[in-house]
Amino acid sequence: MKRFPRSVALALIATVTATVWVAGAEAGAASELRPAFVGGKLSSKFRRAESLPPNGGFENSLVGWAGYNATLSIVSPGASGAAARVVLEGAAEDFSIYPTARPVTSTAAGAVYDARASVRSLTPGLRICLRIREWAGDSVVGSAQACAMSTSEWQLLPAFGYSVVGGGHELDIYAYALSVGANDSFDVDEISLAVSAGRTPPPPPPPPPPAIGLTATAVDHAHIRLDWAAVSGAASYRVSRGALAVGTTTDTTFTDTLLWAQSSYAYRVEALSASGATLSAVSGSAATSVLPAGGFPRPFAANGVWNKPIGAAPLHPRSAALAAFFASHAINPNLTFYSYGVSVSETRPSDPLQSVPCIRFVNCTLGAFGSFRIPTTAQADPSSDGHLAIYDPVAGREWDMWQAWKSGDSWSAGAGAAVSMSGDGIAAANTASGNAANFPLLGGIVRPEELLQGRIDHALVFMMPQVSNLGRVCPATHSVGDTSHPDALKQGTRIQLDPGLNVDSLAIPAWQKTIGRALQVYGAYLRDSSSSLAIIGENPISRGYDAWALVGLGEPNAGLMRGFPWDRFRVLDAATNC
Missing domain, CATH: 2.60.40.10 (Immunoglobulins)
Structure with a gap:
């Protein structure tokens, strides 16, 4: 099974405006509206509210429900009567059960909905979540979720509320899990989405003078x-x-x-x-002041793999064949913004000190420098990769997490690495870092300020379908691949946009021209496998504001790069990468 999950086409990427993690899950910026619990069960006020998804109790029927990357069946007894069993189908990295029709078809702005579900699983280490999404047409404009780690006994997921962003939208709800191995499964019962039964948040206390x-x-x-x-x-x-x-x-x-x-x-x-x-x-x-005249600061050594121009580096002997394979797999090309990007957080001396365990891969090195500080505003990218990069510019250190997860005041990760930023920041071989190539998460990502200034002064990173499973090339120290095709690119491969191409003459947006010029001068390294071709960018979720919107890219699908000249690339000889 792949350790590092896929990207998705940006046409399907959600714009998450309020992700709420509650009671054993990640604490987001949105307010929580919790119903009272009585003896471990929801209060009668909540239970009396009418559940909108039909047949959420699965009483001997799966009518109205379908599985994503999953097969469904009825099991009994459930938490109450029968329940639905959700079994992973194939080698997908997440699987779910969802209603075939969205249970709320027209919202009122500010309305509050409550959600709940009971879950269990015999698969140890399975993370099971219930999620609400708000849809404006084909775009997700808000979401909230609650998660828990699997137990063999029925447990009630932490109840949570969601406040609607806009009027005339739709809501859906689904239960999902992030797989840890073949034949994973979970049971779910009593899925409920209901209009809040008269609960209103208490008025804030008057501010002190x-x-x-x-x-x-x-x-x-x-x-x-x-x-x-x-x-x-x-x-x-x-x-x-x-x-x-x-x-x-x-x-x-x-x-x-x-x-x-x-x-x-x-x-x-x-x-x-x-x-x-x-x-x-x-x-x-x-x-704040203006951007530095020398450009937005770039991490890592000035003469290292990230910041050294390509110059006269030779091409791979089979560059034409490899580039043709690359172009043929440029599926739904995009720059990642709000999902499958890298959430970035800068630490300070007053931030809480954390000791972060790796719960999926024990050969991680997050503790290489001991405990480290994580800002209270830090949030992981909401995709199944859950990337989060914490960096300390004073100490020159970076902590990279894959499947980062906050439970209460504590953090854990599926895998990760602590690296020095004075060199290239690449984790050692035989360790489990934040991505398939063991690159630092800050290495090569596109930052919003770089598009603001109109230039990117470092190599980029990308992911694509059909990565070679025949090894890796420097600077990668780890590889995850899914094809033995002789023309497939290996992790660590460096590509370059034809330097003879007049990028400024192309009929593409200005921000794509900025990326194009960087790809001519610095190129891009293959970092991960995915279901679409993606240049990897920062997810600004930890900033507390939408930095991409400030450069005109705040709309869903704004990062699509279908008009980009993907057929004009060449592949460099890996011997010159390091």
Whole structure:
């Protein structure tokens, strides 16, 4: 089975505006609306609400339900009466059960829906989730989910609520699992999606009177430093950027990170007592500076594999055949934004210290430098890859996670690596890093600021269908492939857009021309296998704002690259890669 899952065509990629993880799952930025539990069961108020998906109790019937990458059957007894059994079909990396018709066909903006389900599985280590999605036409504009690790006994997934983004939309709900091996399965019962039975969030307490004393100062294009006077009786200070809490500290200084250049930000710092009560608050604002004249900062060694131009590097002896295979597999080409990208988070000294176990592959090296700090705003990419890169620019270290998962205040990962950013950041052979090639997750990804400045000063990374299973080439130290075709590219292969092509004359958007020029000067390395061809970009989910929208790419499908000259590539001799 492949260790590192696929990409998806960007036409199918969801724009996730509010992913909620609750009670043993990842905590997102959206508010949670939890029904009360009584003796381990949902309160009668919640249970009385009318469930919208038909036959969610699967009483001796699967009518109205279908399986994705799965076969379905009825088992008994379930949590209550019969239940549905969902069995992995083939070698897919996720499988699910879903209603054949969306249970909500016209929403009201702000309406709240509650969801619940009971699950069990004999497969150890299986992560089972229930998810709501909000659809505007063919695009997902919001979602929320709850997850739990499998047990052989029936368990009620943490109940959660979803607040609708817009009117006239549709909602669906489905239960899914991320597979860990062949013949995985889970049972599910009592799937319910219901209009909230009169629950409304309590009104927020009135803010304390603001006081003077917060100094906000721009450090550079991406950082603002906050300083304030100590408050008598304060045990800690909560820092918010707008409505987003970005951190808590016991110091009287805090630096906000990953901000947008030449942008104004408003801050509020609340002094908290030991019990969490707000004692006082101060407010202030500042604007970031312009991007550096030398360009957006790039990680890793200046003369290493990521930042060294191709120059006169020779072609592979069979470049034409390999390039033809590449072009023939340029299926649904795209730049990844909101799914199957890399979520990036910059750590600071006040962030919580974490010891992150790897639960899928024990040969990971996340603990190579010991425990490390993860910002409270950090979120994993919502795809099944769950990529998250944490980096410390002061220490020059990076922590890469595949299938990153937050449970309460703790994190775990399926695999990962801790690497130094002073070199190339590539994990050693025989270890399980954050992707199939063992590349650092920050290596080669496209950042929104690079499209803003109109140039990318490093090599890119990509993934594609039909990767060779006949080995790897430098700089890759690991490989996952699915074909023995002699022309298939191996992990680590470096491709280059024909340097003689006049990119500026092509009828493609300006951002694609920026990528095209980088592919001519620096090329791109094959990092992963996937179901579509994808240039890998940053997922801005950990920033707290949509950085892609700020360069005009905030719409679903904006990253499609079907007009790009994929037939004008060549393959470089791997002997010159490293």
